[in-house]
Amino acid sequence: MAHQQNSPLARRLCSNAAVKRNARGAAAAIMRRMSTALRFAFMILLGSCLLAQDAPDPFRERAIAMARDALRTHNSHALLGRLLHAAPKRLAGSPGAKAAAEWGVQEMTQMGLKNVRLEEVTVPVWDMGATCRVELIDAKGAVTVLRSLPLGGSEPTPDGGVEAEVLSVKSFGQLRTLGEAAKGKLIFFSRPYDQSQLSTGQAYGDSVIQRGQGAIEAAKVGGVGALVRSAGSGGPQDDYPHTGAMNYEDGVARVPACALSLKASDALAAALEAAAGGKVRVRWTQDCANRGTAPGWNVVGEIPGATLADEVVLLGAHIDAWPAGDGAHDDGAGCAHVLEAARLLLTNAAPLKRTVRIVLFANEENGLAGGKGYALQHAAELPKHVAAMESDAGGFSPRGIGAGGGKAQVEALADLAKHLQALDLGTVKAGGGGADISPMAPHGVPQLSLHVAGERYFDLHHTAKDTLANVHPRELALGAAVMAITASWLADNAALPRPEAR
Ligand SMILES: [Zn+2]
Structure with a gap:
């Protein structure tokens, strides 16, 4: 064409x-x-x-070779397929998490990475259970089932379930003004995701606080549970609830919490509006459970550097996923990105001056034990980590990379930006990082992230729709190429300016 x-x-x-x-x-x-x-x-x-x-411009030639290799082989999609086959459900502490870690070791070993190992951390164990049934009983007594998922970390409903009147609020401030009226009620956190935001990540961040803190705020006013509008960007007919992490607070009752699909949330809101002084009730049963802690594992492998082997460029993603779907975009795609980047580097770029270390982190979704454990276990060598880059925004078309260190880092990456732009792979922008690598930030490790087109990510992530069929092989391959090109540049060029260690 x-x-x-x-x-x-x-x-x-x-x-x-x-x-x-x-x-x-x-x-x-x-x-x-x-x-x-x-x-x-x-x-x-x-x-x-x-x-x-x-x-010839050797770096340009190398970048082209890696991009074409990624596209020709579509190996990243094959990698993702193998992960989802070996461990479709792999929340930390589950049998699937162990299978996923073993898969990571096998892939790294087979592609020829060195020093392949599991590094143990302690992770929380939460079982999503088999049942989450929410029935809306409108003011006239008509019953409708609302599609729902337990929020990650939630307690189950009491034996026999819970049935109570529903109160809808758009903010925690509004909830606190309700006083006695909230006692014994189910609190429906109904504020929608703000579609007018240019950044989908920002819109998600603004809306997700209802999920994270809703149960605490509901319990503080005497509520008996939290029903949360999904933090998702789908349309009004979207009937796929989004789970995700929620919190409890010491000294505050641990009431159950679940997410309602956007369609279910609209139905509940409509019933409340139509009630005209009547009462809208919900009958709800969920059997999820917290089951203490268990061992989890970061999976680590390396391409040793030729001349500066003690200096590390880290590429990371998280291997755990919510069991609503298969975690194909979140963050199977990231695992495929970093493993494929390693293969591209081995095939097209090695030897590199610095060591490139691949880390598949445990437990990003509900505790961050993998990222925290890595920073703790490797504290002594973090001064020699020249950069950490994370892919955790899905397997969509790349738009370049983000640099968390602001203007100075963006300027230091101008040459890399030029190469990415020339290949139509995006550019370098201020603002970047990732949850798993964030515990390294206080040690002064420069934080980078793969930027991808984010328009569809929050339609899919943490839902039953997050499956292999929704990951496009070519888009995934190009993301892996950007990670490989960036790692290659970081491994061979002057180190980035470091923020002050705190
Ligand atoms: Zn993720």
Whole structure:
């Protein structure tokens, strides 16, 4: 297609020959009109220009080779398929989490990474259970089942379930003004995800506080449970509830919490509006459970550096996932990104000066024990971690990378940005990092993230729709290429400015 011919990658691949042909033709015409001395000077100038044309840019050639390798093989999608086959359900502390860690070791070993190992951490164990049934009983007594999922970490409903009147609030401030009226009620946190935000991550962050703190705030006013509108960006007909982590607070009753799909939330809101002074009730049973702690594992492997082996460029993603779907985008895609990046580096870029370390972190979703454990266990070598980069935004088309250290880091990455732009793979922007690598930030480790097109991520993540079928092989491959290109640049160039260790 014409569009493909005009892409920066295509232009780059076919431009050199045409440029040189045109330059030689024009030069011959000029020389025919010149004196001998002028011809001599002109030939020297022209020679040096053509030499410059011919001088290959090794980094550019390497970046192109890695991108084409990723696209030709679609190996990242195959990797993701194998993870989802080996461990479709892999929340920390579950049998699937162990299977996933074993899969990680096997993949790393097979591709030739060195020092492959499991590093143990202690993770919480939460069982999602088999049942979450929410029935809406409207003011006229009609019953509708609302699609729901328990929130991660929630307690079950009491034996026999809970049935109570529902009160809807849009904010914690509004909830606190209800006083006695909230006692014994189910609190429905109904504030919608703000579709007008340009950043889907920002919109998610603004809406997710209802999920994280809703049960605490409900219990503080005497509520008996929290029904939370899903923190998702789907349309009004979206009937897939989004689970995700929620919190309890010491000294505050641990009331159950669940997420309602957007469609279910709209139905509940409509019933409340139609009630006209009547009461809307919900009958709710869920059998999830907290079961203490268990061992979990960060999976680690390396491409040892050739000359600066003690300096580390870390590429990370998290291997755990909510069991609502298969965690294909969140964060199976990230695991595929970093493993495929390692393969691309081994095949197309090694030897590199610094060590590239791949880490599949345990327990990002409900506790961050993997990221915290890594920072603790590796505290002594963090001054020599020149950068940590995380992929945890899904397997969508890359838009470049984010640098958490602000303007100074973005400027230091200008050369990398130029190469990414030339290949139509995005650019470098201020603002980046990831949950798993964040415990390294206080030690001054520069924080980077893979940026991807985020428009569909919050339709899918933490839902039953987060499956392999919704991950596009080409988009996934290009994300892996950006991680490999970035790691290659970081491993061979001057270290980034470090924020002060705290
Ligand atoms: Zn994630």
